[in-house]
Amino acid sequence: MALDRSNPVPNDLSAFWMPFTANRQFKKAPRMLVSADRMHYRTADGREVLDGTAGLWCCNAGHNRPKIVEAIRQQAGELDYAPAFQMGHPKAFELANRLRDMAPAPMEHVFFTNSGSESVETALKIAIAYQRAIGQASRTRLIGRERGYHGVNFGGISVGGIVNNRKFFGSLLTGVDHLPHTHLPGQNAFSRGQPEHGGNLADELERIVALHGPETIAAVIVEPVAGSTGVLIPPKGYLQRLRELTRKHGILLIFDEVITGFGRLGAPFAADYFDVMPDMIVCAKGLTNGVIPMGAVLATKEIHDAFMGGPEHVIELFHGYTYSGNPIASAAGIATLETYKEEGLFERAAEIAPYWEDALHSLKGLPHVIDIRNLGLIGGVELEPIAGEPTKRAFTAFLEAYDRNVLIRTTGDIIAMSPPLIIEKGHIDTLIGTLADVLRKLH
Numbered sequence: 001m002a003l004d005r006s007n008p009v010p011n012d013l014s015a016f017w018m019p020f021t022a023n024r025q026f027k028k029a030p031r032m033l034v035s036a037d038r039m040h041y042r043t044a045d046g047r048e049v050l051d052g053t054a055g056l057w058c059c060n061a062g063h064n065r066p067k068i069v070e071a072i073r074q075q076a077g078e079l080d081y082a083p084a085f086q087m088g089h090p091k092a093f094e095l096a097n098r099l100r101d102m103a104p105a106p107m108e109h110v111f112f113t114n115s116g117s118e119s120v121e122t123a124l125k126i127a128i129a130y131q132r133a134i135g136q137a138s139r140t141r142l143i144g145r146e147r148g149y150h151g152v153n154f155g156g157i158s159v160g161g162i163v164n165n166r167k168f169f170g171s172l173l174t175g176v177d178h179l180p181h182t183h184l185p186g187q188n189a190f191s192r193g194q195p196e197h198g199g200n201l202a203d204e205l206e207r208i209v210a211l212h213g214p215e216t217i218a219a220v221i222v223e224p225v226a227g228s229t230g231v232l233i234p235p236k237g238y239l240q241r242l243r244e245l246t247r248k249h250g251i252l253l254i255f256d257e258v259i260t261g262f263g264r265l266g267a268p269f270a271a272d273y274f275d276v277m278p279d280m281i282v283c284a285k286g287l288t289n290g291v292i293p294m295g296a297v298l299a300t301k302e303i304h305d306a307f308m309g310g311p312e313h314v315i316e317l318f319h320g321y322t323y324s325g326n327p328i329a330s331a332a333g334i335a336t337l338e339t340y341k342e343e344g345l346f347e348r349a350a351e352i353a354p355y356w357e358d359a360l361h362s363l364k365g366l367p368h369v370i371d372i373r374n375l376g377l378i379g380g381v382e383l384e385p386i387a388g389e390p391t392k393r394a395f396t397a398f399l400e401a402y403d404r405n406v407l408i409r410t411t412g413d414i415i416a417m418s419p420p421l422i423i424e425k426g427h428i429d430t431l432i433g434t435l436a437d438v439l440r441k442l443h
């Protein structure tokens with residue numbers, strides 16, 4: 001394939017301080033993507049790379065989708081920006097309606113943000129303010145979970161449970177506690193779908209409630225399926241039990257669906273898939289197919305209406321972003337939801353998930369593979385770490401796969417995959433076949 005001359009790579013890479021990246025290593029051997037179409041990226045050196053990760057779990061409809069591209073083009077020429085506070089524009093209302101119609105029935109209201117991290121902060125703030133609005137002002141504590149990932153802002157890293165995301169940043173929020181994680185490789189290794197063991201770990205909430213008193217706790221936030229910590233599938237019964245206990249103690253339940261939203265499990269949201277209804281759903285990524293930054297918090301009528309009691313001229317929630325419901329993001333969101341619907345992509349994900357599961361579990365027995373986990377179009381392959389050099393083995397697998405024209409992702413020594421929902425069986429064969437080759441040769 002010819003070099004793409006329309007996207008020359010600058011000689012100087014020093015100015016851009018890259019996020020969550022080993023900057024010095026990257027800049028010595030850059031991996032530059034210059035264009036993308038459907039299931040593939042094109043690299044600066046002219047290779048086509050199969051996207052096994054939907055970008056960063058966000059391009060659920062694949063890349064360069066005409067309807068989304070056109071909607072953005074049109075919107076930019078029609079209304080580029082409108083003030084987000086005390087003013088409105090039609091597309092934000094339209095997108096909110098469509099999101100409400102797609103979301104589980106109790107989710108009747110939508111607050112727009114620009115990312116998963118901002119959606120998390122928004123949901124946590126709404127939870128505390130809601131408790132106050134209903135006369136429960138002592139409920140300010142937030143409960144997260146070990147190994148949880150809720151973005152990188154202060155609220156999110158406080159309720160999150162990934163040590164490197166927390167330990168460099170001071171004392172974080174006060175009044176936070178954590179449930180234990182549910183990763184039990186000793187009992188659950190190589191489970192297909194939801195693991196059998198660990199549902200009882202939700203009962204640990206009782207211990208936390210007993211320690212602090214239920215009247216101090218505002219909300220519990222969890223990822224229904226944890227992604228960034230290495231694909232942790234909830235054990236059978238776990239989410240149901242968490243819902244029972246939060247309800248029993250007057251605690252709100254927030255699902256962080258930044259990666260599970262928009263069809264990843266073959267249903268619109270994980271709340272639908274597991275048939276467990278939280279009080280708020282946090283989403284982002286797939287909302288605009290990753291094309292324009294946008295996030296949202298979906299909330300029940302009960303939560304929304306609790307804020308609507310004061311004088312009508314007074315702002316009800318002192319929260320919002322300059323770009324909340326940005327016109328171009330809203331247009332992209334509408335076109336994205338239409339694309340999902342017209343192409344039946346959520347149903348497609350459900351249909352192809354068994355093939356994905358079989359392909360993934362065919363890696364069992366290859367060198368260093370100590371666990372394989374899957375649900376919907378999510379897959380995790382855990383490798384035995386190299387003694388004294390954690391993360392190195394999986395990262396080497398990532399580099400080797402990229403050299404062989406396949407994009408995967410790693411976190412710790414876990415390979416995480418989450419392809420676009422338009423993936424075909426042939427792509428799955430290439431993705432898993434290439435990974436198998438890589439694993440066979442890996443030291």
Ligand SMILES: Cc1ncc(COP(=O)(O)O)c(C=O)c1O
Binds near residue numbers: 152227
């Ligand atoms: C569960 C979860 N929450 C929050 C976030 C943060 O989203 P963003 O990077 O858009 O801020 C992510 C990102 O991967 C995520 O997986």
